[in-house]
Amino acid sequence: MNFDKELDARNLSCPLPILKTKKALNDLTSGQVLKIVATDPGSVKDMQAFANQTGHALLSHSEENKTYVFLMRKK
Amino acid sequence: MEKQLERSAAVNPDLDRAIAARIDALLDERLEAKLAEIRAAKTPAMTIIATKGTLDWAYPPFILASTGAALGWDVSIFFTFYGLELLKKDLRTLKVSPLGNPAMPMKMPMGPEWFRAIRWNVPNAIQSLIPAYEAFATKMMQKTIRNKGVAPISELRALCLEAGVNLVGCQMTVDLFGYQPSDFIDEVKEYVGAATFLPMARDADVSLFI
Numbered sequence: 092m093n094f095d096k097e098l099d100a101r102n103l104s105c106p107l108p109i110l111k112t113k114k115a116l117n118d119l120t121s122g123q124v125l126k127i128v129a130t131d132p133g134s135v136k137d138m139q140a141f142a143n144q145t146g147h148a149l150l151s152h153s154e155e156n157k158t159y160v161f162l163m164r165k166k
Numbered sequence: 167m168e169k170q171l172e173r174s175a176a177v178n179p180d181l182d183r184a185i186a187a188r189i190d191a192l193l194d195e196r197l198e199a200k201l202a203e204i205r206a207a208k209t210p211a212m213t214i215i216a217t218k219g220t221l222d223w224a225y226p227p228f229i230l231a232s233t234g235a236a237l238g239w240d241v242s243i244f245f246t247f248y249g250l251e252l253l254k255k256d257l258r259t260l261k262v263s264p265l266g267n268p269a270m271p272m273k274m275p276m277g278p279e280w281f282r283a284i285r286w287n288v289p290n291a292i293q294s295l296i297p298a299y300e301a302f303a304t305k306m307m308q309k310t311i312r313n314k315g316v317a318p319i320s321e322l323r324a325l326c327l328e329a330g331v332n333l334v335g336c337q338m339t340v341d342l343f344g345y346q347p348s349d350f351i352d353e354v355k356e357y358v359g360a361a362t363f364l365p366m367a368r369d370a371d372v373s374l375f376i
Binding site: 102103104105106107109110112113131141144145 | 229236237238314315
């Protein structure tokens with residue numbers, strides 16, 4: 092799937108992946124998609140909660156070799 | 167007209183009961199949706215009291231505040247007693263002490279895996295005799311923080327400020343400990359008391375004492 096911007100949040104611990112995601116979304120316009128790559132296992136639940144709270148859409152998340160990839164569409 | 171209605175209601179208890187029942191039913195039906203609407207329209211707010219000034223306890227207030235701000239909440243932190251240390255310009259002076267802190271896992275952040283896994287249970291009496299034990303423990307903690315990709319406190323605080331978290335100091339403790347306003351970062355705009363904090367906490371959805 093296409094995305095407009097990629098955020099490398101690997102090797103960062105809570106709450107940095109969420110804070111960096113929020114900042115990266117600020118640079119996008121409504122409807123654009125952010126790809127986030129993280130290694131913090133807690134980010135799986137946290138990204139869902141972040142999306143629920145803020146109204147951005149978590150389009151997908153996948154895991155490969157302990158790396159988590161998220162696609163989030165800006166509200 | 168009003169008089170007439172009053173009289174007809176008074177002489178017609180059945181109608182009274184029917185109206186009351188209908189109002190109850192409508193309330194049940196609409197109240198939930200209305201309340202949900204009001205909740206959704208309100209920006210959530212969080213107030214935190216930060217009372218601890220050690221490196222370990224510096225984390226919870228700044229982690230929660232920065233995350234709350236990222237969720238779009240209005241966040242204020244009220245720094246009181248030793249918590250004021252977290253407002254100082256230079257945060258590299260924050261320390262952590264294993265002395266009298268039996269829950270703190272003392273592990274080495276370097277060396278082979280088996281060495282890192284050892285938990286060093288040094289009795290308090292011995293800790294207190296070793297010169298610079300606290301400085302050593304602080305260095306080890308800072309190294310562990312870096313190794314694990316945990317943000318330094320200075321970065322978390324900067325992120326809080328960038329996200330608009332409101333940092334306020336306790337005037338009484340500033341006076342008590344003889345701090346000068348110049349000890350603290352310029353972003354601290356207000357030094358207030360309990361009477362200012364409590365109304366903020368009353369209106370907040372989440373209020374924490376750390």
